[in-house]
Amino acid sequence: MAIIVDKIQKRKDIALACKDLFITKGIKNLTISEVASTAKIGKGTIYEYFKNKEEIVFEIIDILILEHNIDKKIRIDSKPTAKEKIIEFFNFFHDDKYMQLRELYKEFISINLSNQQQDMREFQSKCFDNYLGWFREIIEDGIAKNELIPEAINLANGLFVIGDGFFITNSCTNINKNLKEELNTFFDTLFKLIGVKK
Numbered sequence: 001m002a003i004i005v006d007k008i009q010k011r012k013d014i015a016l017a018c019k020d021l022f023i024t025k026g027i028k029n030l031t032i033s034e035v036a037s038t039a040k041i042g043k044g045t046i047y048e049y050f051k052n053k054e055e056i057v058f059e060i061i062d063i064l065i066l067e068h069n070i071d072k073k074i075r076i077d078s079k080p081t082a083k084e085k086i087i088e089f090f091n092f093f094h095d096d097k098y099m100q101l102r103e104l105y106k107e108f109i110s111i112n113l114s115n116q117q118q119d120m121r122e123f124q125s126k127c128f129d130n131y132l133g134w135f136r137e138i139i140e141d142g143i144a145k146n147e148l149i150p151e152a153i154n155l156a157n158g159l160f161v162i163g164d165g166f167f168i169t170n171s172c173t174n175i176n177k178n179l180k181e182e183l184n185t186f187f188d189t190l191f192k193l194i195g196v197k198k
Contacts (some may be wrong), residue, residue: 011049014039015059023103027053054111061108064101082142083191093167094180106171135160152194
């Protein structure tokens, strides 16, 4: 009797088996042979599930983002104020808990900027829209609870992009030695401007 393989699960299993390898070596330094060896499958099997190494990173990111979002929602929902929720929202960029996901995210950004694959751009756009929508909800909730001035919603898109900007700048330079401190200072200053004076 033939063994039935769940191809979706097998694809996930292969990708996750290679996660640490991608983090430690980076995508440019890897060969498909190393990926196959790490996943304990033949090189040909890799090509049954993925077109290239970039697609494997894409799959790993997709899996880990789903897990990350569950944890992120719990952490954000546990915060009592809009300011604390917003700071928690941006913890991804410096919290040690997310270090592996950040390293893979850097690989993903690198691939996306240099390779312009349509499926990756669509995935990135979908993630951007989801996270921006989530961020806007936090600000709208802060306005509804009279913690933020109504005009704060006009800053939502810019503030959201600033988080990525801080992260990318920090990853490419030595300008922000302590990203957590830099973000906290930024939000302390921002909330003096958009927080409701009581």
